[in-house]
Amino acid sequence: MLKWREFVSCILIVLLLIGTESIVLAKTTITWWTLGPREGAEEIKQVYEKKNPDVSVEVLILPSWDDLWKKLMVSVAGGVTPDVVRGKDYWVVDLASRKALLPLDDVIEKNKKEILGMPPERIYTRRIYDLYTYQGRIYALPFHNFWPVLVYNENLFKEAGLRRAPRTFEEFREFGIKLTKPEKKQWGTMLYTYTRLEPTLVLWSFYVYSLQNKAILVKVAKETGEPTFLLDAPESVNTLQWIVDNIYRYKFCTPPEAISPNMIENEKVAMWITGQFSFGGYDRTMPPNVKWAVAPIPTNIEKAIFTEGNALFIPAGTKNKEAAIEFAKFASGKEADLIWSKWSGTMPFRDSNWAKPPYSNMPRYVVSANEMKTYKLVFPQYFPGYTEVMSKVAESLQAAFYNKMSPLDAMKKAQADAASMVKK
């Protein structure tokens, strides 16, 4: 009987101590919504919690961007928002225009050296001021980013007697024709995407090439955030015509109806444009016999590159403003950058981290970094309603890819659609 009483007393004391510890530590819990890789997010959380024992980070990994967007909207409607969100770059201006985000100007101004680096990191800083600014105020910090590179199959290139990747549009066409073997259903190249998933990704297939022709698709007024479209300018039309000719006239770019899953893995396409976010996936899923390499994208009258990625923003309804800001600063910092890049396989979003291995010595990263250093950096222009308007533009691009509309008609329609949507 006595032993039983002692046992119960011990249990009660232990429970009391646990409760007291929680009260004494008074941990702040912040929630971070993001996509995977899970290991990267978990490691960032663990490192942050170790440095900040009074803070607990709850990470919620969503399976897709669509899921994250929907959940975020529901949380905003319900007034129970997460504290920090990793979202698409082009969400920032849209959400900021709806007053759904916390401005971060003051935070950046007070912590300039810490946040931007000393000297300020070029791409990191430009992302803040070029992508996350709406009507003069800043609403996000950079996270994960990527830019287009040309990836090519070394085996197929060797078979065609080609020793290097194409450097110009002419070479791209010339090599593409050599690499196309209809009897093997092998194509010189394919577009980034033709139809599926996010319509804005259809834009990638066009935008990469349009920059090389000095095409400007849209200009956004800094003060008002209002866009002016230039989709039917000759540079844009010529770019689309060039792409469509590659598909239907020179027949080395896979037409939409010939697309099949795993064409890259099955060595049915010799070169393609993608971003560094693909590298991790290729390491995991590419068959060992497939030798792939990275080269800068081919250029024309201009040598230009764009970059985009994901941002860290804080919903306006957060209940832990200070803690959220501190975590966002950390997650956007150099240490978290290296953690994230390690797990995702992509380039670090902090320029200064490119000097560290493997980014300083692995060919895929060295080529990517040199491309970014030597090409003219052009940022996409985001505006409120960007996703909806660009999805409409993507419809016209698709019509041209499917040969249902001439490039001129397609870009004229895109221009008319975009202008009328913004007017509404």
Added chain:
Amino acid sequence: MVIKMRLNRTLKENIEGYLFISPALLGVIIFSLGPMIASLILSFMQYDIVNPPRFIGTSNFKALLTDPLFSKALFNTMYYVGGVVPLRLIVALLAAILLNQKIKGVTFYRTAYYLPSVSAGVAISIVWTYVLDPQYGLINSVLRYFGIEGPPWLQSTTWAMPGLILMGTWSIGQPMVIFLAGLQGIPTHLYEAVSIDGGNWWHKFRYVTLPMLTPVIFFNMVMQTIGTFQVFTSVYVMTNGGPMNSTLVYVFYLYQQAFQWLKMGYGSALAWVLFLIIFTLTVLQFRISSLWVYHE
């Protein structure tokens, strides 16, 4: 005094009745009726979730009239319904007739044919994406075996919808089970009468099975039409409405407007228009049922 006592008892019984059904009633009000009323109100508003709703009258409904994608989505949905409903009913009826035989393992076959109806829509859609692959998919591989070059299915603006219709026809479980019940309810003496009169299997099917099954066919037709009009999962997973809006169906368009573009008011207006369309079609089906449905 007696009347007062009776009224009190009636009132008491009514209250008790309502109390018994209150859990279900509350569920209907909170999770069905309430949101329906809210969406009706929202259809007259401009609402993007982040900012409070703003009354705009009938602007959302007027916008529908000039929205090219609204008519495209409606046309695509009618195309899908027009393809799936008759095909599904025919295949389900044939399957039910086959499964109505007294053969060994019939329970297993019935379960196997019903399985698609209880499988996750997303999983089925992912599998069918591979089945419909132009290069390596099952369907084109079989066609190639017979020397036929199969179409590009989901990559083609012409063949994407037929591909979805084919997939929609595959899921026959629910109507099949109802047809099976209907078949088992047909009196056997009618078949005996046909046999005595020298009729064969076709006469039995044409003059006994079909007429006796018309109420069940009608029920399945109405239910399948209502359900098929709301097709969403397969489009969302397999085509995202493409290529080039060739598979953009009504509910997917509604989802895009409401949840991707944050136009809740417009999405609500779309929802109510869909309700009216389905309601009208259902009433029409009931009206013309007297011309062909046999009731004993």
